[in-house]
Amino acid sequence: MKKIYLVISFLTFTLITTAQTSQKIYDIIDAVSAERIEKDIQKLVDFGTRNTFSDTISETRGIGAARRWIKSEFEAISSDCKNCLDVTYQKDFVTKEGNKRVPHDAWIVNVVAIQKGTKYPNRYIIMSGDIDSRGSDTMEFTKDAPGANDNASGMAGTIEAARVLSKYKFENSIVYVGLSGEEQGLFGGSGLAKYAKAQGWDIIGILNNDMIGNIKGVDGVIDNRTFRIFSEPVPANETERERTLRRFYGGEVDGISRQLARYVHKTVKTYMPEMNPMMVYRLDRFGRGGHHRPFNDLGFAGIRIMEAHENYVQQHQDIREENGIKYGDVIEHVNFEYAKKLTTVNAINMANLAWAPPAPKTVAIGGIVEPSVKFKWDKVEGAIGYKIYWRDTTSPTWDNSRYVGDVSEFMLDGIVIDNYFFGIASVGKDGFESPVVFPNKIIR
Numbered sequence: 001m002k003k004i005y006l007v008i009s010f011l012t013f014t015l016i017t018t019a020q021t022s023q024k025i026y027d028i029i030d031a032v033s034a035e036r037i038e039k040d041i042q043k044l045v046d047f048g049t050r051n052t053f054s055d056t057i058s059e060t061r062g063i064g065a066a067r068r069w070i071k072s073e074f075e076a077i078s079s080d081c082k083n084c085l086d087v088t089y090q091k092d093f094v095t096k097e098g099n100k101r102v103p104h105d106a107w108i109v110n111v112v113a114i115q116k117g118t119k120y121p122n123r124y125i126i127m128s129g130d131i132d133s134r135g136s137d138t139m140e141f142t143k144d145a146p147g148a149n150d151n152a153s154g155m156a157g158t159i160e161a162a163r164v165l166s167k168y169k170f171e172n173s174i175v176y177v178g179l180s181g182e183e184q185g186l187f188g189g190s191g192l193a194k195y196a197k198a199q200g201w202d203i204i205g206i207l208n209n210d211m212i213g214n215i216k217g218v219d220g221v222i223d224n225r226t227f228r229i230f231s232e233p234v235p236a237n238e239t240e241r242e243r244t245l246r247r248f249y250g251g252e253v254d255g256i257s258r259q260l261a262r263y264v265h266k267t268v269k270t271y272m273p274e275m276n277p278m279m280v281y282r283l284d285r286f287g288r289g290g291h292h293r294p295f296n297d298l299g300f301a302g303i304r305i306m307e308a309h310e311n312y313v314q315q316h317q318d319i320r321e322e323n324g325i326k327y328g329d330v331i332e333h334v335n336f337e338y339a340k341k342l343t344t345v346n347a348i349n350m351a352n353l354a355w356a357p358p359a360p361k362t363v364a365i366g367g368i369v370e371p372s373v374k375f376k377w378d379k380v381e382g383a384i385g386y387k388i389y390w391r392d393t394t395s396p397t398w399d400n401s402r403y404v405g406d407v408s409e410f411m412l413d414g415i416v417i418d419n420y421f422f423g424i425a426s427v428g429k430d431g432f433e434s435p436v437v438f439p440n441k442i443i444r
């Protein structure tokens, strides 16, 4: 009898220790297909140009044909999961007047597929790619502009993520979206962000994928494991009061988008240890833009996921040869295995977030001139417990953590408030965690 008892307790111990990772996430990793991504990039390239102002009538060429195909693809995925996706167009009108980079009035049409959450249907995690492409002159909308990497790669990744994740049920809603009008002024992203705000969506964050298929940089470096996660430091719409408080309580590098970036970094380190995620502490590349920005503008968390090594000879260029250099964003330069890896990065992060309970809204911190830091937070429905995270003030990642169970206050014995940054995450029944919340209230 005694022997059997020992075996059972060993098994229990094993189960508890492996509960840190989920088999479902490994299944998702295995399900993402480079072949399907390649096929979809080829299909998008075959529309000749997807310039936002190109033909909308043709069935074979231009942005109209491209968006109708993307919609039909989402609809096919939906019919394979008992109509688990709501597929619609979301559109806004832009005019030539008042817009320097708009050659003629046109509808900016996004294709939106929503997989409704079972428990928190109004909480949304969004993955975006872009429908549109451009050549050397963004105003020229008839010439070929294959946009294989920029951004058929992100669009194909978004469609593939929908194929894989639609096989599962999630507590939170997932949005898969193809955005348009990126190249002329981030029109599609601002349209959808405004729509989401008007609808009262509670947005967990947007993962904006823009160029996820190039592994050979203009500098000659070849790297199929590193990718970049861009995030702004603090919300663009913060108040003057928040800015003033930050001077005394910290938070310069702890805005909601940065926490989302850390979440992605940690998930990748846990489940895809062969990858090399590189957090970049800026909104986007130096002086350049992307479709997460209009979401950031309205105070939503959002990051840009993209390749680490860009090739400018193959970006925003008409197809041509000059002085022996071949220009153009053609499919020959896309690495489908790499696009698959970055698609997987999105899929596993959306699954983790969509299976996790909401983060606590209010997190209070105290311990000024005291030997130990203390916390108080609002309990969240659906959480089985909470985890306190902390790190050296110079560290980019949450290096220390302690699971404290289903309580709403805690003191970390002997940890001095001045010497670290702290945050709290909710933990759900399968171990899935919310993003970390930086304290937003002071205990006096």
Ligand SMILES: [Zn+2]
Pocket (backbone or CB within 6 Å): 150, 183, 316
């Ligand atoms: Zn571009």
